[in-house]
Amino acid sequence: MxxxxxxxxxxxxxxxxxxxxxxxxxxxxxxxxxxxxxxxxKANSAIVHAGYDAAHGSLMAKLNVEGSRMMPALAKELDFAYDQCGSLVVCVSDEDRPALQKLYENGVANGVEGLRIIEREELVAMEPNISDEAVAALWAPTGAIVCPxxxxxxxxxxxxxxxxxxxxxxxxxxxxxxxxxxxxxxxxxxxxxxxxxxxxxxxxxxxxxxxxxxxxxxxIPRRGDYFLLDHTAGAHVHHTIFQLPGKYGKGVLVTPTVHGNLLVGPTAIDVEDKEATATTAAGLDEVRAKAGIAVKDIPMRQTITSFAGLRAHEPxxxxxxxxxxxxxxxxxxxxxxxxxxxxxxxxxxxxxxxxxxHLEQDPTFDPVRKGILDPKTLSLEERNELIRKDPAYGQIICRCESVTEGEIVDAIHRVPGARSLDGVKRRTRAGMGRCQAGFCSPRVMEILARELNLPLSEVTKAGGQSKIIVGTNKDVY
CATH class of the missing domain: 3.50.50.60 (FAD/NAD(P)-binding domain)
Structure with a gap:
């Protein structure tokens, strides 16, 4: 037991x-x-919310603020990507200023530090691509982005x-x-x-x-559709940009990601199917239409993929x-x-x-975890030394994201480790780039087959029956 x-x-x-x-x-x-x-x-906005939005007195508000405060130290302890870039809730009409003030007061009541309302001049200085209609914004310096x-x-x-x-x-x-x-x-x-x-x-x-x-x-599964844009669009905004919350939540946001992309979305569409994670034309059209309300000139032509996720909404x-x-x-x-x-x-x-x-604390508990080594973070001398020790770190497998064989092997042998293309992709970003795995998939499959001692035909995209090949050319002869 x-x-x-x-x-x-x-x-x-x-x-x-x-x-x-x-x-x-x-x-x-x-x-x-x-x-x-x-x-x-696996499919959300990757935002660490400051905590001004959830209703004061709710468990949601309490845990949001507490969790946000814990993130910076946790990121160092567990070695994951985190950037406290701050967030802005943009007001595009003077008529909406009371709602912005109410949001500010709710955040103060929730205990969010550093909140203040800024006017258009300061807002434009912070975000040159902010909408021409923007008149003010709620600035939350404790807002952040993370890799989920x-x-x-x-x-x-x-x-x-x-x-x-x-x-x-x-x-x-x-x-x-x-x-x-x-x-x-x-x-x-x-x-x-x-x-x-x-x-x-x-x-x-x-x-x-x-x-x-x-x-x-x-x-109620609440579907959210997103666009992910290439690194070339990643600096279009410098903070997470929200619109004033409405009936279905925080609206469409525009945010940089910790990996240098730009994320736009989500929608908030209630569905019945708890596995309905496919995007729809109507949902993506809604994102396009709403994204420009707070941020202008979003380079949507730089989109490299779209996706949808489900939120576990309780009325x-x-x-x-x-x-x-x-x-x-x-x-x-x-x-x-x-x-x-x-x-x-x-x-x-x-x-x-x-x-x-009535559990007892374990004195042997180790709170530290070291993430997958990214050679791109090393100096040239350190990287050369790493390659001398393990030549796999000199083999680029994913060209778009410059992911090496050494990183993929590390991801596979962790516990729990990658067992599929998607498992490798989420851990190392191999397949996350502009070509969306068009180039690197065969090589990643070969590495998975080799390291897991599997036939190539048993390698999957995402487990289960998501097999990618049925055999090898000419193997019937």
Whole structure:
């Protein structure tokens, strides 16, 4: 019997696992996909929100501010990309100034540091490409950007380093209370645990409602469409640019990314299908139409890809975290600002679990994780020395992002490591560039096959049946 089973390996589940690994406990993370970071976490705005938007007094507001404050130190401890570039909420009409003032006052009440309203002259000095209609903005210097993949892998790898086990391609099909804990039924057999953490993203309501008929959760998948622009557009804005929030959230944003791209989106479209991550023409048209409200002359012709993600929206618009039955802890309805809140979510859940199970802290816990070495960050002398020691770091596999074979091999052999093209892409950016893996895919496939001792025909794009080839030319002769 495990002490804790965490269901879901998104950023919330992995943050919980990492914080729980501070205790003496046998912990397992179950994930229905082939890797961590395969659901909501892999397709979002990559923003660390300052915390001025969530309703004052809500759990969402509390954890957003706490999580945002934790990020700078955490980025150093776990070695992931983070840039405190600040954010601007743009007001394009004097009639909307009361709403901007209200947002400012809400942020102050939430405890957000450094907030102030700036006028057009200062705004244009900060952002030359701001809309000609912009009259003022809310400036939040604690706003930031992050790599959502890097953050999640950092949590997961540090959790694994401290003894947490991960089991992928495993779907939870049922939950049954037993003496001293829970029986967790899956499509790969039955497991037993003293306590369950429900971090199942858009499926968290299904698990919640299996456990209790009181206060049922209803999670509505909310689709967001995005455009990702090339590095050539990355400096079009220098801060994250929001529009004043409306009925469906923060509207379409324009932001640089930590990797030098420009991200535009998302929409907020409620759907029924919890796997409906395909973009639509209407959704992308909406992004194009709204993006120019706050930022002018966006070079949309520099788009290299579009994508969509699902947010786990609950109509009451708050996080649901708590022990709803003996040995069953919800970590549910984690929509935006869930990424920003994830460090604090992990701490809150770990505290609940440790008190429920009377866990002891583990003095051997190691909080440090070292990320994948990027040779581009080294001096010429250091890089040459690295290549002398390991020639794989001299072999460029992805030309667009200058990713080496050494980085890909490192990504594969980490725990948990890459097992697919997408797993490599999210960890190293091989395939993230302008050609969108058109050049490097065959070489990455060969490296995966070699390092995992697989036939080339078994290498997948994203696990499951997403195989890329069916055989080798002339192999039938």
């Amino acid at each position: 495990y002490d804790v089973i965490v269901i879901g390996a998104g950023v919330s589940g992995c943050a919980c696992a990492r914080e729980l690994s501070r205790y003496k406990a046998d912990i397992l993370v179950l994930e229905k996909e082939e890797d961590v970071c395969c659901g909501t976490t 993949f890097g953050l999640t892998y950092a949590f997961a790898e540090n959790a694994a380093k401290n003894g947490v086990k991960f089991q992928f391609d495993t779907t939870v099909t049922g939950l049954k209370p037993i003496e001293g804990g829970w029986q967790v039924e899956t499509d790969h057999g039955t497991l037993e645990t003293r306590l369950v953490v429900n971090a199942a993203g858009v499926y968290a309501d299904d698990l919640h409602n299996m456990v209790t008929g009181e206060d049922p959760l209803t999670i 009451r618009h708050d996080f649901f975290i708590g022990e709803i039955a003996p040995g069953f802890v919800d970590c549910a309805a984690i929509e935006s600002p869930g990424l920003s809140s994830s460090p604090a979510i992990g701490v809150m859940v770990a505290d609940l679990v440790s008190r429920s199970l």
